[in-house]
Amino acid sequence: MQRIVLFLPFSVALLLMVMFGVRLTAPETPPQQQSRMIGKSLPTQSIEQLNEAEPLSASDLKGRYVLLNVFASWCAVCTLEHPNLMALNHPELSLVGVNWKDKKVNANGWLTRHGNPYDTVIWDYDGRWVVELGVTGAPESFLVSPDGTIIYHYAGALTPQLIEHEILSRLP
């Protein structure tokens, strides 16, 4: 009996090492599979636009593939991602910016300096759409199908590889 008791801590430690080893060396889940937003719809509330008088609602974005891109003038990484968005040109894809927590003058200034690839820009000053979309930072992007369902979600800067493999591959 004493022998079993002596071996117990070692067996438990060994079991834990095996468990940790298996989990730590397992292939990482791709980001879009980790997102809880896949399959969800866009927020239902209408929201102000940066440079248009009328508010925008999710129904305005239906009928075509939309890449929603959360950006801000205070977001340093967004300047790194931006050239990739400027280069993105697909006839089936509409680019919609979600400007987060920016004064309009700062947002427009930033777009003038770095270029404006967006068909339209949402002005989400108090994060109404941002929190509804489960966003944790900028830049963050969502690919939305023509029926308004989120089919891809990436937190971070979109690289040319990501655009190629995750976004363009999902377009017709």
Next chain:
Amino acid sequence: MRLPSIFFMLLAFLFSLSSVALTFEPTLDDPAQEAHANALFREIRCMVCTAESIHESKTELAQDMRTLVRTKITEGLSDQAIKDYLVERYGYEILMSPPFVPLTYMLWLGPVLLLLLGITLILLFSRNRRT
């Protein structure tokens, strides 16, 4: 008052102003509702500074979440409904206290089980000594 004292007091005052670095955040008019909101803030994690709740965090996301929680409180949603709304979008990690669900049974019960195991071992050892 001597000049250095005035200087340091001014410096301290200026430093304290940095606490208003975030944009102005409107609070609820009803103090009871605002107190309720603050209590709920402490139960929700900031997803940017994950060791802090949205009560302490000074990030933009925390501020927006506080605004959202306040709005939902005025809309009459219960605390549980508000938490469910956030968990749906951010996962269980958004709660400061993990829920007691199948995924977290080992997290909650693990320490208890280990304690029981330890007590069992101690009892077994002491019983062996006596024989």
